[in-house]
Amino acid sequence: MNKKYLGLPYVLQFLLVNLYGLKIKRKRYNNDFYAQLNNFTLLDRTESPGLNLDRIIENTKNSKFYKIKSETDFYNSPIVNKEIVKENYDSILNPDYIQQYYNTSGTTGSGLKYPVCRQFVFSQWAIFWKFRYLFHLTTDSWCAYIIGKSILNSDRTKPPYWIKSYFTKQYLFSSCHLNKDTVKLYLEEIKKSKIKWMHGFPSTLNDLADLIEKTDLKQLARELELSIITTSSETLFEFQKRNIEKVFGCKLKQFYSMTEGVASIYECEEGSLHVDESFSFVEFLKVNGTDDEYRVVGSTYFNKAFPLIRYDTGDIVKIHDINAKCSCGRNSRIVNEILGREQDFLILKDGTRVGGSGFFFKKAPNVKRAQIIQKHKGEATFYIVKGINYSKEEEQVIIDEVTNRLGKSFKFRIVYTDKLRKLNNGKMKFVINEIKQDDIDNNASILEHEFEHQDETFTGDVLHYQQNKF
Structure with missing residues (x-):
């Protein structure tokens, strides 16, 4: 405008x-x-x-x-x-x-x-x-x-x-x-x-x-x-x-x-x-x-x-x-x-694209909003806005769904937050994939990266934040 x-x-x-x-x-x-x-x-x-x-x-x-x-x-x-x-x-x-x-x-x-x-x-x-x-x-x-x-x-x-x-x-x-x-x-x-x-x-x-x-x-x-x-x-x-x-x-x-x-x-x-x-x-x-x-x-x-x-x-x-x-x-x-969009797909470590990311939350009725950000192949961060009745049971359902669809080798973290990223036009991308196309095509290796975290607890490959700010 x-x-x-x-x-x-x-x-x-x-x-x-x-x-x-x-x-x-x-x-x-x-x-x-x-x-x-x-x-x-x-x-x-x-x-x-x-x-x-x-x-x-x-x-x-x-x-x-x-x-x-x-x-x-x-x-x-x-x-x-x-x-x-x-x-x-x-x-x-x-x-x-x-x-x-x-x-x-x-x-x-x-x-x-x-x-x-x-x-x-x-x-x-x-x-x-x-x-x-x-x-x-x-x-x-x-x-x-x-x-x-x-x-x-x-x-x-x-x-x-x-x-x-x-x-x-x-x-x-x-x-x-x-x-x-x-x-x-x-x-x-x-x-x-x-x-x-x-x-x-x-x-x-x-x-x-x-x-x-x-x-x-x-x-x-x-x-x-x-x-x-x-x-x-x-x-x-x-x-x-x-x-x-x-x-x-x-x-x-x-x-x-x-x-x-x-x-x-x-x-x-x-x-x-x-x-x-x-x-x-x-x-x-x-x-x-x-x-x-x-x-x-x-x-x-x-x-x-x-x-x-x-x-x-x-x-x-x-x-x-x-x-x-x-x-x-x-x-x-x-x-x-x-x-x-094809860009809304997650990329596995071997370069395989996996769609249907919305299925991760299909059995979790108290997930209000969600967004997935991927910076490297084979790993991603799941940002979730919890509903009032969100429970540990629903969290486990999400963990199981991600593991079943993406495999046990896929590393992921769950971040609980109140805000998600939006584009300048007001739209929200459900999956933000920041992997370069060359890295996908050439099957480049994953680079480990650090997360700044606060009040974190680990459950396997899942990292839970009590709060997060972009």
């Missing part, structure tokens, strides 16, 4: 947010948007897996990088990643169709300025809203958005800690000002406004749920009578979903997509994760050495300005049966679990 904006008085910030809301409403929610939303909604029950070759050919016909005229050409096209795209940027680009630029996140130092055409903008927002329409949410539904970005000066010490955006129908609640002294104000404002829909990053919503429990405000949270909570932009872990649903007493539904628009996966009414087959063509490529883990590789149908074909998103999903069908009656493919 611009420093000049953050330094403005609240009334001017309110005015600017609403002027911006008017601008994006006109740009996103036009007649083309509603026509595409209607089209996606009509196709929802009938769409089936399969390549829409005509769209691929149309998108790439002016590209110097892609030469696709047949299905054979498509499958002979190279699988590309962000680095390859950046190296061939000008060859992929079609400047005649550029309407605006998006910036992809660069959490691994590899951000991308991504050009999009007009059709892409309204198609991407239409696919977001197709998911929301499943749960009776419309563009006229008010949303309590617990926003990760800074919308108010961090030094602000009195309410309101939110801005009402009239044109986008959003209450933008600042997560930066959310703490044990302000959480009641947030809940009271949502209750007073009679908002029935809440949205945010999984980590932010989990922080909110944790604060509500710590301040004994669970009854007030239930009095909000939320009908639905939605989440996106981060991997949702089972322990987060469990905590959030327990505190608010309503269902949480997730939506998976990315700025590049090459894949979209949404949770249906029955709780299954479906591929949006009409939005893009998604390939699932088997991860070597696994039984049911696949890389997400996607091809956009709607961006003539910068068509990405067979683009490796870096995300991994778990699929038990590629031919499975959901009881909801849709024909689209089903994903069992979104494991997250």
Whole structure:
């Protein structure tokens, strides 16, 4: 957020947010948007897996990088990643169709300025809203958005800690000002406004749920009578979903997509994760050495300005049966679990990548938040925010789960803390892997490193801190 904006008085910030809301409403929610939303909604029950070759050919016909005229050409096209795209940027680009630029996140130092055409903008927002329409949410539904970005000066010490955006129908609640002294104000404002829909990053919503429990405000949270909570932009872990649903007493539904628009996966009414087959063509490529883990590789149908074909998103999903069908009656493919970024995997001493880190806490219901930091192969530190009823038994469950999944030779420490690291954009990475790629590829040896510790006790390879500060 611009420093000049953050330094403005609240009334001017309110005015600017609403002027911006008017601008994006006109740009996103036009007649083309509603026509595409209607089209996606009509196709929802009938769409089936399969390549829409005509769209691929149309998108790439002016590209110097892609030469696709047949299905054979498509499958002979190279699988590309962000680095390859950046190296061939000008060859992929079609400047005649550029309407605006998006910036992809660069959490691994590899951000991308991504050009999009007009059709892409309204198609991407239409696919977001197709998911929301499943749960009776419309563009006229008010949303309590617990926003990760800074919308108010961090030094602000009195309410309101939110801005009402009239044109986008959003209450933008600042997560930066959310703490044990302000959480009641947030809940009271949502209750007073009679908002029935809440949205945010999984980590932010989990922080909110944790604060509500710590301040004994669970009854007030239930009095909000939320009908639905939605989440996106981060991997949702089972322990987060469990905590959030327990505190608010309503269902949480997730939506998976990315700025590049090459894949979209949404949770249906029955709780299954479906591929949006009409939005893009998604390939699932088997991860070597696994039984049911696949890389997400996607091809956009709607961006003539910068068509990405067979683009490796870096995300991994778990699929038990590629031919499975959901009881909801849709024909689209089903994903069992979104494991997250490839960088979210832990690295064993021999260089093996192990995903599904959220499973470590699946049987520990009183883990409120968690984060894993790995600096060297074969070892990691697990940072855990404990719930009120967290017990030694749950600790042992976590130890057993880590040992079973990673092996007895994997060294790990458990650190109990009240704070976890967040990125500048407000997101929280569940696994922070600081191992250099060269060290992984070359199978470099582990370097022992020292920890500053306080009031520590050892249990095997596990180090318990009574407190920790970053």
